[in-house]
Amino acid sequence: MNDINTVHPLDMSAARLSIRKPQVRYDKQGELADAERVAIAMKSFTKDFNRATAAYMESCIHCGQCAEACHFYVTTRDPKYTPIWKLEPFKQTYKREAGPFAWLYRALNLKREVTVGELEEWQELLFDSCTMCGRCTMICPMGIDIAALVGLARHGMFQAGLVPHELWAVAERAGREGSPLGATAKVLKERIAWLADDYDVEIPLDHERADILITLSSIEIMKYPQSIVAVAKILNHLGASWTIRSDGYEATNFGMLSGNVQWQRDMSMKMIEAAIACGAKTLILPECGHAYGALRWQGANVYGKPLPFKVLHISEFLAENTRNGRLRLKKLNKSITFHDPCQVSRRGGATAAPREVLRALGGELREMESTGDMNWCCGGGGGVVTIHRADDLRHRAFAIKIKQIDDTGAELLTTSCSNCRQTFDDGQAHFKWDKTMHSLLELVADQLEAPAGAQR
Amino acid sequence: MSLLEFARGPALWLSLAVLFSGSAWRIAGIFLLKSKPDFSEPRSTRLMAGAWRAIAGRMIPRKEFRETEKIGTINAYFYHIGLAIIVFGFLPHIYFVKRLTGISWPALPAPVVYFAVALTFVSLIIMLMERLTDPVLRLLSNFDDYSSWFVTFLPLVTGMIVINHPFPPGVAPELPLDPLPLAVHLLSVELLFIWLPFGKLSHAFLVFISRGITGAACARKGAAT
Numbered sequence: 001m002n003d004i005n006t007v008h009p010l011d012m013s014a015a016r017l018s019i020r021k022p023q024v025r026y027d028k029q030g031e032l033a034d035a036e037r038v039a040i041a042m043k044s045f046t047k048d049f050n051r052a053t054a055a056y057m058e059s060c061i062h063c064g065q066c067a068e069a070c071h072f073y074v075t076t077r078d079p080k081y082t083p084i085w086k087l088e089p090f091k092q093t094y095k096r097e098a099g100p101f102a103w104l105y106r107a108l109n110l111k112r113e114v115t116v117g118e119l120e121e122w123q124e125l126l127f128d129s130c131t132m133c134g135r136c137t138m139i140c141p142m143g144i145d146i147a148a149l150v151g152l153a154r155h156g157m158f159q160a161g162l163v164p165h166e167l168w169a170v171a172e173r174a175g176r177e178g179s180p181l182g183a184t185a186k187v188l189k190e191r192i193a194w195l196a197d198d199y200d201v202e203i204p205l206d207h208e209r210a211d212i213l214i215t216l217s218s219i220e221i222m223k224y225p226q227s228i229v230a231v232a233k234i235l236n237h238l239g240a241s242w243t244i245r246s247d248g249y250e251a252t253n254f255g256m257l258s259g260n261v262q263w264q265r266d267m268s269m270k271m272i273e274a275a276i277a278c279g280a281k282t283l284i285l286p287e288c289g290h291a292y293g294a295l296r297w298q299g300a301n302v303y304g305k306p307l308p309f310k311v312l313h314i315s316e317f318l319a320e321n322t323r324n325g326r327l328r329l330k331k332l333n334k335s336i337t338f339h340d341p342c343q344v345s346r347r348g349g350a351t352a353a354p355r356e357v358l359r360a361l362g363g364e365l366r367e368m369e370s371t372g373d374m375n376w377c378c379g380g381g382g383g384v385v386t387i388h389r390a391d392d393l394r395h396r397a398f399a400i401k402i403k404q405i406d407d408t409g410a411e412l413l414t415t416s417c418s419n420c421r422q423t424f425d426d427g428q429a430h431f432k433w434d435k436t437m438h439s440l441l442e443l444v445a446d447q448l449e450a451p452a453g454a455q456r
Numbered sequence: 457m458s459l460l461e462f463a464r465g466p467a468l469w470l471s472l473a474v475l476f477s478g479s480a481w482r483i484a485g486i487f488l489l490k491s492k493p494d495f496s497e498p499r500s501t502r503l504m505a506g507a508w509r510a511i512a513g514r515m516i517p518r519k520e521f522r523e524t525e526k527i528g529t530i531n532a533y534f535y536h537i538g539l540a541i542i543v544f545g546f547l548p549h550i551y552f553v554k555r556l557t558g559i560s561w562p563a564l565p566a567p568v569v570y571f572a573v574a575l576t577f578v579s580l581i582i583m584l585m586e587r588l589t590d591p592v593l594r595l596l597s598n599f600d601d602y603s604s605w606f607v608t609f610l611p612l613v614t615g616m617i618v619i620n621h622p623f624p625p626g627v628a629p630e631l632p633l634d635p636l637p638l639a640v641h642l643l644s645v646e647l648l649f650i651w652l653p654f655g656k657l658s659h660a661f662l663v664f665i666s667r668g669i670t671g672a673a674c675a676r677k678g679a680a681t
Contacts (some may be wrong), residue, residue, distance in 0.1 A: 066531075101485075139517065140514075297496050349679035372680075
């Protein structure tokens, strides 16, 4: 046997010829020494241990039930994708550094220090194979919020410079330019001018005062600009006082997804300050799942006190206005299925809102088998869609969605998350699937009764 | 001092001291850590209701998971209910508690308890087999899992040896004719008491804390638990 075959033994029994244990591939940022990376990660992990995380860390009974809730485990059957296993270095650090028996674990070395090798190995588990969709949280008999813990563990990984490079790069770009996809204020202004002109719709930009501040996702700005037209049509139809502000429009928060607390704070504060500057009573978040989690549930904590305005997801805003009868819609004679963005429905508590809107549209809603709070994630959340090396894994997970949707036999697919939508577009192309995902917002805009009531 | 006197005396008190102080220390370790204030506008302020809903609701898996988790879940019901019947329903155990605390309650008929013993015995064996063979459980398992299984299984086995052991006729069963099996049984229970606060068996009380925290957080968001 030659050297290569000893180092990389061939798996002769596999369906296709391959090496038995492919080399673990991971990315590193910065020039830190290994010991330094470990020390930084452990310090950051320890900083995030609070009452809730401690309760969760203490409570795991190693029942493994979370595996069956995870799309990455279910479609690969690889035990390493068991959600709680993804937290092993985080748990190990807790037991050794912060738990009630930490002194005992350290004295007897019952829990050894996390190594850089482990952190490198866990990069794939904490980033590539977790969308933080929280389905595992729903199955855990101990009620452990595994998704929240993964979010915290990512903080330490970022500090240690151990983030998948694509995710790090888009987050860094967001920090530097204000948008992860290059949707800078200049680009936004150009887009809005173009859209207003092309679609003959008024899109207020940088108004000094407005009741409603509309925020956008960079995916919408760059990939689905019709969403901006749709939101304008709807708000104009309602006769609302609204604006988009070039100093606080970007709702996507790659700081949060990559684990950089400062960048997360910076992104949130831009929107918060813009809303305060224009005296907005309501800030509306775009069709973006994690943007909802970042601002609706974490925004006030970043701000350090309650926000002086209401934060709504666009689907909640639409539901509110169909409920009060202000949004008048033409009936849609089609069967529709709805894909729940995990961060809005399961993790955000706004599961009912899109269904209320779909009822107002009058179409036949065909729910998927596991839906609403128990929906299967599209596989692209949590920044996973940016990580190219995770494509194969993500496509496997997406196969669940294809089956779920095909089983409904619905004519129309809708969602209220542009990140889910681009994951669906990618999955559609990869699998040569005959279904296209649509935006709930755009669907509503298309069904507005004409003429619009109180045009501005 | 005979072995039984040791098991009923110093060993019992020592193990109970470790059980209660260790458990209190473990709970304190959680509650002494900081809890960040949440300034987000709550969708509901009925957080305690949410906590209790999670504590009670998580006893039954959601319908979406019932098929995939069937064996593990049903088996867990068997050994939890079985152990509860044995610990709280068996007359000698009630005598034991009465001797310590003065509190007693009616016992279950012996055949019911014996059935529970058989059920729990088989169920715990299945649990171990599953842990040793299931790839996910094997990956997750560590010393705590096997030691916790052992200290739970041991009192069951030593207790089975004591069942139907002859007692002097006509009096309350203070001392069996052969005290050794009872002493061993007591010592095995005391081993469980000593291990409980340190390992995963402490889920007996931690379950209320972790489920409660998640339940309250979900209630705040208006999300399902």
